[in-house]
Amino acid sequence: MKIKKVISFVFLILLFFLPFHQCKKGAATFTLKGTITDETLNQGLNNAQVYLYKVPAGSSEKILIESKQLDANGNFSFSFQREAIEKYVIMIEKENYFLIEEDIYFSTLTTTQDNIRDYSTTAKSWVKIKLKNNNPQTNDHLRYIKQEGKVNCIECCPSSEQNYYGDLDTSIYCINDANTNYSIYYWIIGTNQQNLLSANTSIFDTTEILLNY
Amino acid sequence: MSLVIFSQDFTVRGFVFDKSTGEPMAYEKIKLIKNTDSSLVAGSLSDLDGFFNIAKIKKGKYIIKVDNVLYKKQLKNIEVTASKGILNVRFELEKLASIKEMDEIVISAEARQKKNQVLISQLKLDQKTLELIPSMGGENDIVGAFSVTPGVITTGDQGGQLYVRGGTPIQNKILLDGMTIYNPFHSIGFFSIFETELVKNVDVFTGGFDAKYGGRISSVMDISYRDGNRMNFGGKISTSPFLAKLVLEGPMSSTKDGEPSVGSYVFSAKHSLLDYTSKTIYPSVNDGNGLPFNFTDLYGKITFNSKSGSKFSAFGFHNRDSVNYNIADLNWISSGGGINFMLVPNSSPILIKGHVNGSNYQTTFSENTLEPRYSKIGGFDLGFDFTYFLRNEGELNYGINIGGFNTTFVTYNEVKRKIQAENFTTEIGGYVNYRFLPGKWVIQPSLRMQVYASLATISPEPRLGIKYNAGDKFRIKMSGGRFSQNFTSASSDRDVVNLFNGLLSAPTNVQQSFVNEFQQLKETKNGLQYAWHSILGFELDIGKRISLNIEGYYKYFSQLSNINQNKIYEDIAEFANEADEFKKDFIIESGQSYGVDVLMKYSKNRIFLWGVYSYGYSTRWDGFVSYFPVFDRRHNINIVGSYLFGKNKDFEFNLRWNLGSGLPFTPTSGYYQAENFSSGVTTDFTTTNPQTISTLLGDFNSERLPYYHRLDVTLKKRFTFKNEDEIELIASVTNVYNRSNIFYVNRVTSEEIYQFPILPSFGLSYKF
Numbered sequence: 001m002k003i004k005k006v007i008s009f010v011f012l013i014l015l016f017f018l019p020f021h022q023c024k025k026g027a028a029t030f031t032l033k034g035t036i037t038d039e040t041l042n043q044g045l046n047n048a049q050v051y052l053y054k055v056p057a058g059s060s061e062k063i064l065i066e067s068k069q070l071d072a073n074g075n076f077s078f079s080f081q082r083e084a085i086e087k088y089v090i091m092i093e094k095e096n097y098f099l100i101e102e103d104i105y106f107s108t109l110t111t112t113q114d115n116i117r118d119y120s121t122t123a124k125s126w127v128k129i130k131l132k133n134n135n136p137q138t139n140d141h142l143r144y145i146k147q148e149g150k151v152n153c154i155e156c157c158p159s160s161e162q163n164y165y166g167d168l169d170t171s172i173y174c175i176n177d178a179n180t181n182y183s184i185y186y187w188i189i190g191t192n193q194q195n196l197l198s199a200n201t202s203i204f205d206t207t208e209i210l211l212n213y
Numbered sequence: 214m215s216l217v218i219f220s221q222d223f224t225v226r227g228f229v230f231d232k233s234t235g236e237p238m239a240y241e242k243i244k245l246i247k248n249t250d251s252s253l254v255a256g257s258l259s260d261l262d263g264f265f266n267i268a269k270i271k272k273g274k275y276i277i278k279v280d281n282v283l284y285k286k287q288l289k290n291i292e293v294t295a296s297k298g299i300l301n302v303r304f305e306l307e308k309l310a311s312i313k314e315m316d317e318i319v320i321s322a323e324a325r326q327k328k329n330q331v332l333i334s335q336l337k338l339d340q341k342t343l344e345l346i347p348s349m350g351g352e353n354d355i356v357g358a359f360s361v362t363p364g365v366i367t368t369g370d371q372g373g374q375l376y377v378r379g380g381t382p383i384q385n386k387i388l389l390d391g392m393t394i395y396n397p398f399h400s401i402g403f404f405s406i407f408e409t410e411l412v413k414n415v416d417v418f419t420g421g422f423d424a425k426y427g428g429r430i431s432s433v434m435d436i437s438y439r440d441g442n443r444m445n446f447g448g449k450i451s452t453s454p455f456l457a458k459l460v461l462e463g464p465m466s467s468t469k470d471g472e473p474s475v476g477s478y479v480f481s482a483k484h485s486l487l488d489y490t491s492k493t494i495y496p497s498v499n500d501g502n503g504l505p506f507n508f509t510d511l512y513g514k515i516t517f518n519s520k521s522g523s524k525f526s527a528f529g530f531h532n533r534d535s536v537n538y539n540i541a542d543l544n545w546i547s548s549g550g551g552i553n554f555m556l557v558p559n560s561s562p563i564l565i566k567g568h569v570n571g572s573n574y575q576t577t578f579s580e581n582t583l584e585p586r587y588s589k590i591g592g593f594d595l596g597f598d599f600t601y602f603l604r605n606e607g608e609l610n611y612g613i614n615i616g617g618f619n620t621t622f623v624t625y626n627e628v629k630r631k632i633q634a635e636n637f638t639t640e641i642g643g644y645v646n647y648r649f650l651p652g653k654w655v656i657q658p659s660l661r662m663q664v665y666a667s668l669a670t671i672s673p674e675p676r677l678g679i680k681y682n683a684g685d686k687f688r689i690k691m692s693g694g695r696f697s698q699n700f701t702s703a704s705s706d707r708d709v710v711n712l713f714n715g716l717l718s719a720p721t722n723v724q725q726s727f728v729n730e731f732q733q734l735k736e737t738k739n740g741l742q743y744a745w746h747s748i749l750g751f752e753l754d755i756g757k758r759i760s761l762n763i764e765g766y767y768k769y770f771s772q773l774s775n776i777n778q779n780k781i782y783e784d785i786a787e788f789a790n791e792a793d794e795f796k797k798d799f800i801i802e803s804g805q806s807y808g809v810d811v812l813m814k815y816s817k818n819r820i821f822l823w824g825v826y827s828y829g830y831s832t833r834w835d836g837f838v839s840y841f842p843v844f845d846r847r848h849n850i851n852i853v854g855s856y857l858f859g860k861n862k863d864f865e866f867n868l869r870w871n872l873g874s875g876l877p878f879t880p881t882s883g884y885y886q887a888e889n890f891s892s893g894v895t896t897d898f899t900t901t902n903p904q905t906i907s908t909l910l911g912d913f914n915s916e917r918l919p920y921y922h923r924l925d926v927t928l929k930k931r932f933t934f935k936n937e938d939e940i941e942l943i944a945s946v947t948n949v950y951n952r953s954n955i956f957y958v959n960r961v962t963s964e965e966i967y968q969f970p971i972l973p974s975f976g977l978s979y980k981f
Contacts, residue, residue, distance in 0.1 A: 027838065028732040057795050058781045082728065084779065084794065084837045107792040112734050 028082040028111040036074040036092055036100070037120035040178045040203060044074025045121060048094035052078050057086040082111060090117065096124045096204050098153065098177075122150075123178035125201035128171050128208045136167035142213065144186035147196065150176045178203035188213050223293050224562045224602070226266040227302035228522045229259045229279055235443025235464075235473030235518075237263025238306065239339075239414060240326070241279050248274035248290070257606060258326060261414050261437050262555055264522060266602035268562060272296060279304050299562055301521065329606050329650055331657050331678035333692045333750050334764060336362050336417040343412060345821055345855040347867045347927040349403040350455035350974040351943030355415060356398060356405050359434065361851040361869065363764070363810035363825045364419040366844050368876060369956060370402060370968040374714075376844035377419050379768055379806020379831035380431025383702040383716065384742070388435045390528065392551050393428075393616075395574040395590055396714050400536045400543065401487075401506040403455075408481040408512060410449055410460045413439035419810075420766055421692030421748045424644035424659035424676045425598070425612070430696040430744035430770070440516040440526065441477035444468055451978030453943070454490040456508075458483040465515065476517045483510040497970050508534040524555045543713060545576035551594075564600040569593070578713040584625045588703045588715025592618035607649040614642040620718045622703050632798075636718035639666040640699060655680040663697055668719060668739045672697040686754040693747035701740055701799065705776045720774055722784065724793030727801040729771070730834040737801050740774035762812040770804040773833075794836060804842070806831040819862065823853040841877040841914045848874040865929040875917035881960050882911035908960050921968075924949040943976040 032052070036045040048070045053062040065080050070092070085106050092100040098121045109115050127149070133140055142164040150156050157174035176182045183198035199207045225245065229238045241259045245267050246252060254275065257265040267277075270293055278288045284306040291300060326332060338358050346357040360367045364378040374382040375398075387397045389407070397405050418426070418433040426433045446463035458481065465476030491503030498504055514528035529550035536543045551570025558565070571593040579585035598612035622634045646659040657678040664671050676694030683689055703715025720740035727735045750764035782788040782796040794800060808829035815822040827849040832839045850872040858864045887907040890896045927945040934940075951971040958965050 026730065026732075028728045057779065082837065084835075086791065086795065105790045105792070106794075107790060110734070111728050111732060 029079050030082050030109050030111060031114045032078045032080070032088075032090075032104070032109075032117060033114050034076055034117040034119065036070055036076070037118070038074065038097070038123065039120045040123040044072070045070055045092070045094060045097065046072045046074060048074075048092055048097065050076045051091040051093070052080065053089040053091070054083065054085045055087050055089060057084060059086070062089055082109075090119075092119065092121065094121075097121050098124060123203050125176050125178040125180075125203055126206040127174045127176055127182040127199055127201050128206050129174060129184065130171045130208055130210045131164060131168050132210070132212050133166075133168040134212055138166050139190075140168075141165055141189035142168065142186060142211075143189055144184045144211070146174075147183040147185050148180070148198070149174065149182035150180075173206070176201045182207075182209070184209065184211075186211060186213075222268075222297050222562075223270045223272075223295065224266060224268050224299045225270060225275075225277060225291065225293075225302060226264070226299060226557075226562070226602075227304065228263045229265065229304040229306065230263055230473075231284075232305040232307045232471075233444060235477070236439060237261070238281075239263060241265075241281060241304075241306075243267070243304075244278050244280070245270070246276050246278070248276055251276075255605075262522075262524065264555075264557070264564065266562070266564070268602040269604040277302055279306060281306065284308055299560070301559075303522075327688065327752065328682055329655055330648075331655055331680045331690055331692060332752075333678060333680070333690045334364070334418055334420040334422070334748055334766070336415075336419075338412075338415040338417070340409060340412045343409050343415070345823075345867055346853055347869045347925040347945060347947075349401075349945070349947055349972070350453035351927050351929070351945035351976040352404070352451070352453055352455055352458075353409045354404050355407045355409065355412065355436065356403060357869070358415065359417065360871070361823065361825060361853055362417050362419065363762075363812045364766070364808070364827055364829070365417075366827075366829070366846045366849060366873070367402075368844055370954075374398065374402075377432035378766055378808065378810075379770075379804065379829065379842075379845075380744075381702065381842075381844070382714065383700055384429050384431030384698065384744075386426065386429035386433045388433065390436075390438055390526075390551075390553055391568040391594075391596065392549070392570040392572065393592075393594065394547075395572070395716060396532075396534075396545060396547060396576070397434075399485075399506065399508045399534050401485075401504065401508075404483075404485075404508070406510045406530075406532045406547075407436060408438075408458070408460060408483065408510070411438045411479060411481060411512070413437045420746045420768065421676070421678065421694060423657060423678060424646050424661035424674060424694075425610070427614070427642045427644065427661045427663050427674065427696070428616075428640065428698055430698045430742055431768075438479075438512075438514065438528075440518075440524075441479035441514070443473035443477045443518070447981055449978060449980045451941075451976060452486070453976030454494050454974050455487060456483055456485045473518075475519075476515060478513070478515045480513045481510070482512075483508075485509070495972060498972070505537045506534075507536075508532070521559065522555075522557045525552065526554070527552045541578065541580045543576070543578045545574065545714075547572065547574040549573060562602060564602075566598045566600075567596065569595050574716075576713060576715055584631075586624035586713075587621075588623075588713070588717070589621040590618060590716050592616060603649065605650045607647075609645075609647050611645040612643070614640075616640045616642075618699075618718065620716060622715060622717050624703075634717065634720075637667065638699060638718045640664065641666060653682040655682075659694075665699060665719070665739075665741065668699075668721070668741065670739060670741060672741070672743070688752040689750075690752065691747075691749045693745070696744045696746065698742045701742070701774045701776075703776075705778055720799040722798045723774060723801055724797050724836075726793075727772070727803075727836055729803045730805070730839060735772075737772065740799050740801070741772065742770070742774055743772045745769045745771065758815055758817050760814045762814075763809065765807070765809045767807040768805070770802075770806075773802045773804055774799050775802055776800075800835065802833055802835050804831065804833040819857040821853075821855040823851075825849075825851040843876060843878075843914065845877055845914075846873050846875075848872070859930075861933075863931040863933070865927075865931070867927040867929075868924065869926075870924045871922060873921040875919050875921070877914035878916055878918055879913050880911040880916040881908050883909040885909065906961055918955050921954045923947075923952055923954065923968075939980040941978045941980070943978070945974050945976070947972040947974070 038045040051067040052065045088104040090102050100119050100121050145161050146159045151159050155175045185196050187194040197209045199209050201207045229241045239261045243257045243265045245255045255267045257267045259265045272293050274292045343358050344353045348354045348357040366376040387394045414437045416435040441462035443464050448461040460481045462479040464474030466474050468474050485508045487504045487506050511531045516526040518524050531548040534545050549572025553568045556565040573591045575589040577587040594616040596614035600610040618638050620636045624632050641664040644661040648657040659676045661674040674695045678692040680690040699719045701717045704713050723740045727737050746768050748766040753761040777800040782791045784796045811826045813824045831845040833842045852870045854868045856866045886903045887905040888903050925947045930942045932940045948971050954968040956966045956968045
């Protein structure tokens with residue numbers, strides 16, 4: 001009789017305290033996964049280095065959390081502690097490929113499932129725009145503007161009108177996504193001479209656009 | 214079957230009064246014995262109003278009696294002839310002339326309830342017990358009793374607040390006759406607004422309390438005042454360097470034939486004298502600036518009693534407090550009033566209690582350079598409680614409470630922009646509380662439904678208390694439940710000393726989700742605070758003199774709201790990308806506390822000893838990391854001793870020693886010159902010499918201060934005159950061995966500022 005009561009009491013106690021012994025304690029982790037696509041070759045980017053940085057709240061300092069190599073299919077996966085961080089920055093670097101640098105705001109991450117972030121990049125190629133005034137006069141005026149080609153990158157050539165006067169014999173190197181067209185439209189001001197010049201830039205290589213006037 | 218049960222539905226009930234004062238006598242043991250063989254049939258304890266009720270009695274002849282060694286024995290013969298009905302009995306006990314009141318330290322009320330109440334994490338104190346604990350200037354105060362309660366931590370001598378088992382001051386509910394007191398403690402930290410002379414009973418619940426109480430998640434301190442003397446005019450005057458006070462009481466009309474007056478009144482006033490005395494008497498305190506504290510307390514109550522025991526009382530109070538440091542002024546004012554009533558319907562075995570009250574509280578904090586900030590709360594509370602008495606001292610009670618609050622909080626940020634929050638909230642609470650005693654068990658399940666109308670949230674709060682009387686001297690008990698609360702503190706939990714004690718309604722400007730320490734993602738709808746308690750304890754009586762109470766507890770604060778100290782962005786569209794944690798006014802935290810409290814009591818004729826050891830471990834989780842809150846004290850020891858001596862036992866010596874392990878603090882990890890770039894970007898920092906120094910802080914609360922310890926003693930000498938008037942001389946010393954307990958350390962100069970040094974004091978009181 002008495003033993004039964006004691007057992008039932010112990011059972012009650014266990015019932016009371018059990019709910020509190022839950023899963024593991026401590027900081028939560030974020031898992032960040034993704035695939036980097038090489039748009040030029042239409043496959044996963046391989047042999048590239050991926051860096052993950054954190055930027056503390058109210059700061060602009062990037063602190064490296066981890067860096068690793070993408071696998072053969074361009075996949076990456078990071079697991080890192082959830083901290084009081086304003087944002088994370090992911091950077092993917094590969095020689096002769098455009099750099100990927102993206103902000104991942106803390107507020108967009110979740111601990112309950114994998115955070116998938118896919119990015120893509122393209123291989124670099126160059127165009128050599130050779131400008132040659134065959135018969136220079138002081139009031140000669142060349143104007144050209146980019147029609148096709150990569151825009152909005154730090155290394156890119158400007159998309160605005162370019163003006164040249166007088167004698168000219170120079171080459172301008174412009175970066176471009178590989179295997180795409182790069183074209184310029186030019187005018188020789190004061191004449192009827194105007195035209196579209198185009199070239200398909202091949203991967204890792206430099207293609208020439210010759211502008212003779 | 215139910216017919217059989219109803220056929221024995223006879224109730225004997227009534228009141229126990231003290232004949233000399235007309236005051237109700239609480240916790241008196243009433244026994245119902247058989248006329249024929251003197252065997253005990255049933256028993257009951259009188260409640261705070263002197264009311265007792267013995268239900269479900271069979272037909273027969275009985276003797277009903279009250280036993281108290283200090284009073285003449287009273288027996289009454291009763292005969293139950295009907296199978297149903299109620300018999301009202303009234304006891305008026307007369308004091309035995311041969312026994313003086315202070316002859317023996319009276320056995321505390323809780324000793325009588327040990328077997329039929331769960332009494333877990335609950336401390337019952339009366340005025341006598343309060344007077345055993347030394348206090349500043351020999352003025353006994355409830356604060357002294359709270360601070361020696363197992364599981365309670367105080368963080369300092371000045372502006373110290375009470376932290377109960379890992380809960381913050383805002384999570385403590387302090388009730389005076391059913392009314393919530395928003396700020397019960399004066400800024401000096403030694404004195405409360407309460408008048409010890411009027412205290413009839415204090416119940417301190419440090420956790421796991423039943424569903425009767427709601428609206429706070431950590432603890433409840435339920436204080437009841439007594440009524441005025443219904444027979445004679447009386448009072449007390451006392452003075453000390455700290456304060457002067459006056460208590461007056463008496464009947465409202467003349468008393469005839471030894472019958473107490475229908476009405477009585479009581480009035481008390483307290484005013485601090487530190488403004489006038491502290492600079493001269495205590496030149497060593499605060500660099501000779503004395504104690505810049507000033508306060509006044511007023512309280513008055515009138516009570517009307519009916520013959521049947523029903524009662525009506527009305528009270529009003531006003532409290533004022535101010536502190537004037539050189540750099541900052543703080544003051545608060547609180548006033549209010551209310552009515553309480555108790556009905557004992559003639560024909561029904563039920564007890565009805567009700568209250569209506571309202572109060573206002575405003576606290577203002579101003580610093581030299583800043584606009585004053587203030588926090589205001591006004592509110593009312595209306596409540597009814599019904600009690601049914603069941604077989605074997607079982608009880609069923611239920612009730613409802615409706616409260617409305619208006620909170621205003623005005624503050625200015627660093628760029629002097631006014632931040633104002635005004636809120637109207639309504640809270641409705643309903644509860645059912647059932648206690649039954651099968652065999653050796655006491656089982657008390659209860660349920661509270663707390664409705665936060667303005668937040669459209671209902672919080673169901675199941676609670677459970679169980680006791681098993683394993684033997685005559687050994688009892689096992691446990692309790693637990695869920696608790697919720699609306700109010701959030703207007704100051705951050707991270708501040709060590711906080712004189713600015715404002716209240717805010719649950720904030721709605723909180724983050725949308727919260728990741729707790731178990732890595733679970735929780736949606737947060739509002740800033741209500743929630744906690745779960747679970748407590749397991751043992752009681753052991755060793756002989757008649759020693760009682761031991763050990764309790765282990767675990768509290769999980771699943772949602773806490775706190776002022777966000779990491780806010781760096783405005784909560785506007787421009788910063789839509791930023792996480793809520795950096796732009797909301799309030800953040801959600803969670804926390805865990807566990808520990809063991811050991812209380813040992815020894816009482817023998819002239820000696821009373823009280824020893825408390827508390828082990829506590831508290832952590833808070835801010836969504837990212839765990840940290841130790843400022844009140845996390847690992848070990849806390851309190852020893853209280855009282856000894857009566859002299860021929861007539863008219864000398865009394867009391868001592869209290871407190872030892873606490875170091876509280877956490879944030880270390881300084883380095884300094885740097887605070888270059889102010891006075892010439893903008895062209896400032897030549899290689900040649901300028903900035904005048905100010907800035908500190909680099911280490912990890913939050915990662916280091917510990919040295920141990921805190923302090924001894925206080927009091928010596929009292931009582932002179933009693935023939936007409937029973939009394940003069941008492943009190944000499945007291947606070948911090949007897951002048952321990953330099955750290956108050957704070959100046960981070961730049963490394964100067965250590967200490968808590969109170971040795972403070973001797975002398976007081977005088979006259980009771981008539």
